Amino acid sequence: MAKISNQATWIWYPGDYEIWLGNRMNNRRTERGAFFPPFWKSDSHFVTVEFSTVVDLAAAEEIEIESEGIFNLKLDGKLQFGMPKRFLLPAGRHNLNIKVWNQATPPAIYVEGATIASNSRWRVTFEDKEWIDESGKASDTSATIYASAGSWNFTKEQRPSAYALCREPLEAASVAEVEGGLLYDFGRETFGYAVLEGVAGVGELAIYYGESPEEAQDTEYCETLDRLAVTEEAIVDLAVNASTPKTERYVLGNSKAFRYLYVTTEGVTLRGVSMEYEYAPVDYRGSFRSSDEELNRIWEIGAYTMHLTTREFFIDGIKRDRWVWSGDAVQSYLMNYYLFFDSECVKRTTWLLRGKDPVTAHTNTIMDYTFYWFIGIYDYYMYTGDLAFVKQIYPRMQTMMEYVLGRTNRNGMVEGMTGDWVFVDWADGFLDKKGELAIEQVLLCKSLETMALCASLAEVEEDVATYEQLAAELRAKLMPAFWSEAKQAMVHNRIDGVQSESVTRYANMFATFFGYLTPAQQEQIKHSVLLNDEVLKITTPYMRFYELEALCVMGEQEAVMGEMKAYWGGMLREGATSFWEKYNPSEQGVEHLAMYGRPYGKSLCHAWGASPIYLLGKYYLGVRPVKPGYAEFEIRPTTGGLEWMEGVIPTPNGAITVKIDQKTIHVEATEGEGWLYFRSEGAPKASEGEIESLGEGEYRLWVATAQPVTVNF
């Protein structure tokens, strides 16, 4: 359970601050000096909301009130004069209401007294008749949403609308004179604000950004750039027509991703170029080391890739799109649970992706991304145990699912309709998007199961039955519709009731780890699909994530270790300092930089590139929650053929440490308890507790909280 402390924090209508901040995030994308906002509906906050609480005071108490927006204050229903900064509440039981209006930024308040503190226990409404309370129940049956106030851990001085990530000055690692300009190399992929030092003269100056030297120096095709006019008095950012008086140190207004900066000048001189690195203040709560240095490097570059893409929200990539995409985010969530365990960022991203009612399109306009959005919420609950969030978001799950169900065909299946983007993956080969795609039905089925689970958590009993039935009905149709005995696999799609000839990996791998296949089918698809080179290969780390996860679920950790070292190691050998959006080992040189028909279209720092973080934590160190928030965990360590491996897996308020080599396993959990599973040829011994044999060389041992255990096997 997420704890609600009695500490005061800024509060707002749940989801609204997240949506507002998300617009700022998504709208920082530029393409060659042009503003480039998302192409889906951008939502906005409720502009007038009312906060309330009931206080029961032993003695009169003065409260301090900070607000973002114009507000009024009611004590027991009576309006008070003005917008008091301090207000004396008399002793006894009182209703305190504060109503705030703010068009530009989300209405928010901070209230603090000796015993009174604004926090998520406060109620909030966007119209008076719909009071929302902490229990998650609206007092009015016509409520369209119920939730307690939204919050984050802001202090009084941290006004929500002024939120900014951290910054740190960084110097270039080297600089070289190249044809027509200077090329600065910051040593590795980075992100932040270019800084011009000692600009003098009158003329023009341009900065070309590159994740590669080729990109930076290609002034015609690099993805991002800045153009500045320098006058006697001022430096003018020509993209946004913003003039700043000439200063010794000119910091560009918008952050960008790069390793290289190519700077050209005309009539202008400058002393140097540096940067302000911008980053989220996350803790590296997870860690990983092994006997394989290449694997360690993969984990480190994965962690750095995750750090660069973990910002106000989990974004796809730092150069492009710098947007919050659901398919990308749901993978970031999973990696995050094994690295930063930043729950607030998961919640913020989930709110933003959902937006507000009415639903007029799929999440990011992509059908599959809608389904990942649902699935990510139950994942979050399992890892964090945060029931309050499930209750807060559930009404938006309902309206999202209503939208989906309004677009199913007579089989209760989804097919791409006008306006839907059926994505699946970027594939180096033809991917049919017509008719009923097996993967979309598998994801829909899992989404319906998720709805039933979350309905139960939100105590909306009537929905539990509805969604359980819908899920069961669809589940029962999946194999009759898509399983082909001839192909020993699920086919890719079905058009007008006819199975296509095409087999792809997608549905087969999801069906595997969703447990939709029989053991026999699972064994069949391992060979007919997953380990079959004839089937269209996956060339994005995005889908490799799931492909390798499916193999791990089948116990193929040794094979997956080889794949990881080949694929992610391959990127390292290509000089990657962060992991890429797409990697096709058969490509050469600058081919690796191109995508979307553009020579530098590919993002070289893409969150979905970091999946070893997740695979190593969950399927090698082998840790996962069995009960919400790691109240119970399971540990199934396996070295995947390496000599030794060790690491720390964060839990909501603690950590699980796992060390494994050829002879011993050491585990320690500062919170939670659960089974440690392992195999042994001999007669294993434990330093604590009693080992239980499961037969066929399988053993288990109960691990208690804060009781380190070493097993010799």
Place this chain on the structure above:
Amino acid sequence: MAKISNQATWIWYPGDYEIWLGNRMNNRRTERGAFFPPFWKSDSHFVTVEFSTVVDLAAAEEIEIESEGIFNLKLDGKLQFGMPKRFLLPAGRHNLNIKVWNQATPPAIYVEGATIASNSRWRVTFEDKEWIDESGKASDTSATIYASAGSWNFTKEQRPSAYALCREPLEAASVAEVEGGLLYDFGRETFGYAVLEGVAGVGELAIYYGESPEEAQDTEYCETLDRLAVTEEAIVDLAVNASTPKTERYVLGNSKAFRYLYVTTEGVTLRGVSMEYEYAPVDYRGSFRSSDEELNRIWEIGAYTMHLTTREFFIDGIKRDRWVWSGDAVQSYLMNYYLFFDSECVKRTTWLLRGKDPVTAHTNTIMDYTFYWFIGIYDYYMYTGDLAFVKQIYPRMQTMMEYVLGRTNRNGMVEGMTGDWVFVDWADGFLDKKGELAIEQVLLCKSLETMALCASLAEVEEDVATYEQLAAELRAKLMPAFWSEAKQAMVHNRIDGVQSESVTRYANMFATFFGYLTPAQQEQIKHSVLLNDEVLKITTPYMRFYELEALCVMGEQEAVMGEMKAYWGGMLREGATSFWEKYNPSEQGVEHLAMYGRPYGKSLCHAWGASPIYLLGKYYLGVRPVKPGYAEFEIRPTTGGLEWMEGVIPTPNGAITVKIDQKTIHVEATEGEGWLYFRSEGAPKASEGEIESLGEGEYRLWVATAQPVTVNF
């Protein structure tokens, strides 16, 4: 038809600017120094929208671009650098797209070139996949709304977000020293910003506002006030904690309604108090004069009342609530057609009242107000002929009606549900709100008929049949449900299928002018209800509007003239300088000021007080449109017993002049044509055209455009 000129204007997503401006309007209400926003959901604009047009240029053309918000520009799908103020379009056919983001105020653009002009022909979307074109058809079947860009007649310099009404300095008519302070009398009800001149000293100053001297001097109970702290350097508005350097002329930040200002000081002196009168720049296009000076005064005070309450929107009253209420607005619309003919204000008010999807409550939370909202749209179409607006707003009519139909009972009727406010009227007596109220079903029936008519105008054929059927079904149920032969009237309500014993005027009068009664029933209710003093009397001008309209429809103009002179003349005799929210002739002295349990709760300048403007124009001068936009009109003049009467009725682009005395009628129309109906005992003669006898002393004569006609009868 509203014409679309080739003049450039600022454009935005339809309804969004109106909603934003409406929040500013509604949120200016204060109560004794406290901010007092509405208690219903306040909506907001889409923060990112894309505007587009197709140009076909004989020669290259430079356009000038102004924007409210950050924007990008695409030429034929290709993003251009920066946010150009000027851009050269090459000759030929091109797609021009401008995408704008603005959180604080509605995204808006102004584009102008030799032949190119931003106007309502431009398309606009809040997500790329839903292109909206001028034809009113979305190119995508998943469109949730279709419309061309919203606009108003703004020039390049008039940035929409900076819009303000006009101001004019006004001096008080008199000032008197009264106990403890000074009482300024501005001579009549007025509205604007108090101005303090020559403030000196250090201490405190308070301004108490009154529509009456009693209110101004009652510092404990007056409805609005200002408290200021004066320091050595500054004047601080204590309600909003806003400090302004001491100036010779200090203008209060918020406008208020008053006739009297009572000013008290402590440690502070000032030279004088004046005001800045604030008003909408409307034209008095309608006029009225008659042989009865009291009636003339009623019309003038009605017109002034309308002017004070016609602002950015049609509001209820200027002191309180200063909000846009649908029931009040729909009457303002009708009065407006006979006075200012300000179509833009009707449209703005209609957009604001509707707000955005999803619909979570009735308009202003009031069931009956939702129905007036529908009805007002068809009224608007009939008076203005503005088909484009009907097409623009129709999708929001659909979602509003979906909400209503989702709340009907098994009889297809509406009953108050949790969260609904069933208002009807402020009555001096018990008004049952339980079960199926006859008036609500009558209004719902008319709303369904309105939906069918507007669906046909918007060319949504499937809706026409649906709503026609729903309307017919409900219409067929009305009299079986509510007509009582015993009472010769429609009863007030029905609970669990049982007619109540109560008869009120409401349903009976609406059923009359909606034409839902048979001629026999109409004659019965005239005596059993409308002219029956035993039936609960109406004490608001609001419902007197409809009561008197019903009697006029029955030809009772002489009786209604007596009622108007007694009721509105009664207010004048009580000293009214604008018409009131409520007037009960049986009350005395300060009783007239009280309402809602507060001694000065009543608004003494309320739009719904001005109904003689409408009644005199429509039922005495007798002018109304028969075809949309007065393409055809009808004129049925009657003096209602007076010696003579004359006036001008505005039409979209012209006027109809009517003069009538005991012997002649003179009419003249600068646009449109139609029948003049009149009665004559003798043999009437016309200066133009041929008089047609309809029998029984009824005649008619066709009046052509711009052909003045005089009839001697």
